[in-house]
Amino acid sequence: MSFVTAENIFLSYGSRPILERVNLTAEEGEFVSIVGASGCGKSTFLRLLLAQETPTKGEIRVAGAPPAREPGLARGVVFQRYSVFPHMTVRENIVAGESLRSRWGRFFGTEARAARARADETLARIGLDHVADQFPATLSGGMQQRLAIGQALAAKPRILLLDEPFGALDPGTRLSMHDFLQELRAETGMTVFMVTHDLEEGFKLGDRVLVFDKPRWDPQDPNLNGATITYDFDARDGGIPFQRIKEDTHVLRPT
Numbered sequence: 212m213s214f215v216t217a218e219n220i221f222l223s224y225g226s227r228p229i230l231e232r233v234n235l236t237a238e239e240g241e242f243v244s245i246v247g248a249s250g251c252g253k254s255t256f257l258r259l260l261l262a263q264e265t266p267t268k269g270e271i272r273v274a275g276a277p278p279a280r281e282p283g284l285a286r287g288v289v290f291q292r293y294s295v296f297p298h299m300t301v302r303e304n305i306v307a308g309e310s311l312r313s314r315w316g317r318f319f320g321t322e323a324r325a326a327r328a329r330a331d332e333t334l335a336r337i338g339l340d341h342v343a344d345q346f347p348a349t350l351s352g353g354m355q356q357r358l359a360i361g362q363a364l365a366a367k368p369r370i371l372l373l374d375e376p377f378g379a380l381d382p383g384t385r386l387s388m389h390d391f392l393q394e395l396r397a398e399t400g401m402t403v404f405m406v407t408h409d410l411e412e413g414f415k416l417g418d419r420v421l422v423f424d425k426p427r428w429d430p431q432d433p434n435l436n437g438a439t440i441t442y443d444f445d446a447r448d449g450g451i452p453f454q455r456i457k458e459d460t461h462v463l464r465p466t
């Protein structure tokens with residue numbers, strides 16, 4: 212059985228269809244990138260996987276069951292937009308991310324000391340070790356975003372949902388966060404769904420790239436139809452599909 216399945220999903224807000232006929236299976240350990248026009252329902256699809264939304268029709272299953280409502284050890288679902296805790300220091304935020312996996316939701320004694328040491332290793336990897344004792348409000352936006360990503364990854368979730376996680380980062384930081392994510396993925400074998408507006412990033416990191424789009428378009432009423440998965444690219448062959456897309460785009464460009 213596949214790790215994640217979406218079967219004939221429809222989702223509407225009121226009378227407005229957002230998603231229609233979404234079918235997907237993903238195996239455990241796959242990295243699935245999601246791209247598509249702004250407002251076409253990519254984040255909504257992630258929220259369905261998180262059980263923050265319920266489909267109007269159809270069924271989503273993660274590890275054979277409906278998605279867990281709370282992040283935690285059982286499902287290991289973590290979403291990047293769970294913002295960092297403002298009342299905790301940077302180090303405590305990372306420890307809090309990892310403690311989701313612990314039996315009581317927090318660490319005690321020697322376990323707590325070990326968790327702090329691991330948090331410091333994580334902070335060094337994401338370049339935030341020099342601000343470990345500061346509070347998030349004292350960090351720049353990009354640093355806070357890196358902390359949120361570090362916190363999400365510290366939980367070593369079985370499934371990680373990322374919504375444009377690298378959007379606000381400068382190009383150098385973005386590349387080092389790519390490395391960090393790829394290393395952690397290799398270590399943990401976690402399944403990742405990542406929404407991105409950067410096609411190149413989607414193909415670089417993903418095993419697959421899903422394109423969400425509206426297959427039917429009514430010019431009189433653009434909100435009449437919902438979006439679905441219109442392309443499911445295999446990205447495992449070193450970005451060749453991306454080259455093809457670029458070539459196609461080039462061919463289509465007027466001369």
Ligand SMILES: Nc1ncnc2c1ncn2[C@@H]1O[C@H](COP(=O)(O)OP(=O)(O)OP(=O)(O)O)[C@@H](O)[C@H]1O
Nearest residue numbers: 224225229247248249250251252253254255256406
């Ligand atoms: N709670 C809600 N109630 C009503 N409409 C909503 C709600 N959440 C999202 N929408 C609408 O649903 C559509 C899809 O939103 P969603 O955020 O999933 O798009 P997206 O593809 O992730 O967009 P972007 O790339 O801009 O982040 C949008 O038109 C949005 O306005």
